[in-house]
Each structure stands twice: as C-alpha cells, then as structure tokens.
Amino acid sequence: MSAPLATLDDDRTYEEIYSQGIIVDPAPHLEHSVRIKNVKKSFGSFDVLTGLNLNFVDDAITTVLGPSGTGKSVLLKHIVGLLEPDSGVVEVFGNDIWHISEKERQEIRKRFGVLFQDGALFGSMNIFDNVAFPLRKHTKKRESEIREIVMGHLDEVGLTRAVSKYPGEVSGGMKKRAGFARALVLNPSVVMFDEPDSGLDPVRTSLLNDLILKMHAEHGGTYVLVTHDIRTARKVSDYVGVVWQGKLIHYGETEEAFNSDMPFVRQFLSGDSVGPLGMD
Known part of the structure; x- marks a missing residue:
C-alpha cells in the first residue's frame, strides 16, 4: 500500500x-x-x-x-x-x-499483553498474585516456575519489595508497573x-x-x-x-x-x- x-x-x-x-x-x-x-x-x-x-x-x-x-x-x-x-x-x-x-x-x-489505563489490578489480590494470574489461568506451570517468572518481571519493573502489597496500598505508578509486568508474563x-x-x-x-x-x-x-x-x-x-x-x-x-x-x-x-x- x-x-x-x-x-x-x-x-x-x-x-x-x-x-x-x-x-x-x-x-x-x-x-x-x-x-x-x-x-x-x-x-x-x-x-x-x-x-x-x-x-x-x-x-x-x-x-x-x-x-x-x-x-x-x-x-x-x-x-x-x-x-x-x-x-x-x-x-x-x-x-x-x-x-x-x-x-x-x-x-x-x-x-497479547495489555496494560490498561489504571493497571486494572484485582483489588483482592496482592501484587505477586496479580502478576501471576495469567500464568495460573493459561498455563500448567508449577508454582516454583511461576514464582521465578513473576519475580523476574517484578524485578525488571522495580517492584520486588512490593510483592505482598495490595493495589490499594501502592501508588498509581506502581499499579501501572505491576500491570506492565503482568502484561509480559506470557511472553506476548x-x-x-x-x-x-x-x-x-x-x-x-x-x-x-x-x-x-x-x-x-x-x-x-x-x-x-x-x-x-x-x-x-x-x-x-x-x-x-x-x-x-x-x-x-x-x-x-x-x-x-x-x-x-x-x-x-x-x-x-x-x-x-x-x-x-x-x-x-
């Protein structure tokens, strides 16, 4: 064209x-x-x-x-x-x-991976579980594998110290970074x-x-x-x-x-x- x-x-x-x-x-x-x-x-x-x-x-x-x-x-x-x-x-x-x-x-x-405007995190899940969600839903990986992948991506976005925090406990920028990590976990x-x-x-x-x-x-x-x-x-x-x-x-x-x-x-x-x- x-x-x-x-x-x-x-x-x-x-x-x-x-x-x-x-x-x-x-x-x-x-x-x-x-x-x-x-x-x-x-x-x-x-x-x-x-x-x-x-x-x-x-x-x-x-x-x-x-x-x-x-x-x-x-x-x-x-x-x-x-x-x-x-x-x-x-x-x-x-x-x-x-x-x-x-x-x-x-x-x-x-x-596909998608980062929504506000991160679109599940309020009832901590940061780790939010990022792990696609892996648990769409793959048969062991929890040890999931943890390695999730922690690797959380490290990339600078959130390893926030894994146990809930979305309501972190800033808007941290929510977006967590959403970004979640968007990447399936290697889209x-x-x-x-x-x-x-x-x-x-x-x-x-x-x-x-x-x-x-x-x-x-x-x-x-x-x-x-x-x-x-x-x-x-x-x-x-x-x-x-x-x-x-x-x-x-x-x-x-x-x-x-x-x-x-x-x-x-x-x-x-x-x-x-x-x-x-x-x-």
Whole structure:
C-alpha cells in the first residue's frame, strides 16, 4: 500500500485525507502481524471508526494519537478481538479474527499483553498474585516456575519489595508497573498500552516511558500505544499514526509526524488552538 504523498501541499488533498483517511504502510518491506483494513464501527447513531486502515510494524513501537472520542481505545478492543467491526477486516497473525472460532480467538488473545489505563489490578489480590494470574489461568506451570517468572518481571519493573502489597496500598505508578509486568508474563508477541501515562505526573510519565523502551529492547515484540501525551509519543515511538474522526490521516516515522506540514497534524502535535480541530 502507498500513501497519497505526491500533492500533500495541496489544501484540496488535505481535505480529501480528512474526509476519506489514507491507506499507508510506512514500512512495506517489514513484517506486520496486525493489519486493520477499512474497519468501521458505530454505537447506535455514533460513528466511531469510519474506515480505518493501519498496518502495525512488527518489533517496533507504534503510537496512535488523536483527540478524545476519535476511536483509539475502540481500535485496541478490535485488535484483541473484544469488539467485532461492523465492516472491514481485523487480521492478526494472518487470521481474520472474525472468521475463526471463539476457541481460536482465545488462543490468539494469549499472544497479547495489555496494560490498561489504571493497571486494572484485582483489588483482592496482592501484587505477586496479580502478576501471576495469567500464568495460573493459561498455563500448567508449577508454582516454583511461576514464582521465578513473576519475580523476574517484578524485578525488571522495580517492584520486588512490593510483592505482598495490595493495589490499594501502592501508588498509581506502581499499579501501572505491576500491570506492565503482568502484561509480559506470557511472553506476548503484541503488547498494547491504553493511555499508560494517564494520571501520572511528568516525572513518573518519563520514568514509565524509559521502562517501556527498556522492556521493548530486552523482550522485543510489537508495542501499540494509545495516548494523548505528545512527549510520550515523541520519546518512545518508532512510528506515529494520527486518527481523526475515525480515520487514519497520518502514519509514518516519528520525526516525520513531528515535522509534518499537514494542518491537523501540526496543530494537534503542537497543541495550537488555531487549526482544523475545534471544540466540537
């Protein structure tokens, strides 16, 4: 696939991209385990995804940016098979996940790790048991093996001294780090982050970003981030996709996005009040 790059200095072309989206693969020579093809999704009369196309590059960190309500979190739910599109194709590891059985979808989900906004820890379990949960549910490993794996990941995220604490006893940043450790225990091929920096101050956001980069360097995998934080996107991303009104309107390497002349992309990434994006 190729992007309509030849006339991007033409305002009419910008309007066409805003209204129709783009079909683009920033690295066609690389592998893509997750492909989103013309996906549409509505809830009642509210159109959320309106024809979104996006191929995620394997073993890279891709950040999806866009205004609130434009379908970023809904996109994540489609990728992991929690939402079925009204039309279009969600292809994961070579499978159209809505043309396979529920059992096969469940097996595919085991190859995903997800870090939710607040960590989504079980309040009745301590940190160790929260991180061990996927191993106990989806594998037949002995407790000694589980302990070795869990403690290894808790060490990576700096939580070995908090194993016996409960979610209500730790900070928001510690919850996110525990959620990150849990997302990694099954050695996933794809790790998804739904606003990982939500609720964190700038320093802890930066530290979490460092951790994301460190874990990706050590474990590899395809990382997909959804965020509003521009600094996070610039710091951790190999690729940046910008979504507006349910469509992909920009996709490319990080510096390309931050140097874009497209009015919406420039406005959104700079936080300017002047441009196509208004209060509505």
